[in-house]
Amino acid sequence: MQIERLVAKAKTFLLDLDGTVYIEGALIGDMKNTLTALRESGRRLVYLTNNSSKTKEDYIARLSALGIYEKNDAVYTSGDATIAFLKKRYAGKRVYLAGTGKVRRSFSAAGIALDEENPEVLVLTYDTEIDYEKISKTALFLKRGIPYVATHPDINCPAKEVDLPDIGSYIKLFETSTGRVPDVVVGKPHTYMGDGVKELTGQSGNELVMVGDRLYTDIAFGVNNGFSSLLVLSGETTAESYRQSAIKASAVLPSLNEIVRYL
Template sequence: MSLPLKRLKQTRCFLLDMDGTVYLGDKLLPGARELLQWLTEHQIPYLFLTNNSSKNKKEYAQKLTRLGLPTEESQIFTSGDATIIFLKKHTPFQRIYLVGTPALEEDFSSHGFILTDQDPECVVLGFDTTITYSKMARLCQWLVTGIPYIATHPDINCPTETGFIPDIGSMIEMFAASTGRRPDHIIGKPNRPMVDAIAEKVSIPVNQMAMIGDRLYTDIAMGASGLLTILVLSGETTPAHLSNSSIQPDLVAPNLAGVVDWLKQPLP
């Protein structure tokens, strides 16, 4: 048995990407149900981890439960959650100009932040599927003043059943073209603030966790922080993308069913 497979068998916490890994749109992907059943039976904790900050924990838990995977809100961790933790732990900011969905606004407000477009101390860019031109113009106005600028995650596209739609990484490039500013901090996968927030939440060393996802530059790049990484080819990454990438996973499976097969293998 290879070293990565041995590490997989010894993993104490699994981090599961959602879009393109567990589901696409409203379609559950192969192996998702079986993997969670195996982890539950063996009392191994797992978190659903997503960079998609357009929804909150409640919405994700409801969706997974609707798809046949009963899920508690405590089992969801988003880049929005990690951004809130980062702001509270590392900054004094309270007044935020937030470009985000009503769900993200609700999360920030529930943690005591004042959301305003008048004299904010910081701007936060989330994946805003409700974005308007007036929001974009206002953000640009604040960015040129030099105000601190944080983005929840770096994803360029968001996968859907019908193809990709522009995500926050595309917005970052647009705002950079307009203002010359790029975020001072990008929080979500694969960046260290996301990893540190997860390790604190689960109280398990990073080198005893495994990240399973479909995207090289976010999910698999988390391996730089010491996690075991498993690429599934059920979402964004194709074999051609993988062969041409400088970012390489520890293991590759066609989907989560392949991960279940490995976990069921007895140790030699």
């Protein structure tokens, strides 16, 4: 698809964060003005992240501090998508949630019944406060055979010196110990998070544009959900690695900043 056509149909831009909007906390190029130009062209911005170690409120605070969060913007995490999924698929069920204190409180506040002793569903998040007690409980409940939901699949999380183990590494640990893999993975590139986005925006198809730097999560998310996808070469993917990829985006730009000339 040509970039002109992608922009003409777009109503909401779904923005990945690391490698797309900022790198190591610093905005990429003239991102603040780019995002302002997108808003002024009548498009809505939804920041879409797989990171389930933080809450929507954490991200709103971080994006506000960077000066890129306005009142009509939204943040949607794989944790938010998992809450929506649990309410649909496992309404009223008791959940063991391996997650940070803040994330546990956010699930609870959203009406998910948390249970440490006799849960009916297990949910694994990117728990940056995980300890051996939580690892033991998670293994115990997995061995009982209850449904197993993971918020997202990422192996590593971008960090300063080296990328650090994300939930995908935890999934491998539990697979090695219990033989189980998640029955459902909610976040990018999967359609459960896509369903959540459609609900949030009331839009679908090419009205939604997924913008991201990672092929197997961001761009595959666009493809799997029938949304437009815009690959930006400001992060993980290089022009050369994209040439060799089987996953193809609707359009490619050096960074999101170049979109302003098409608005």
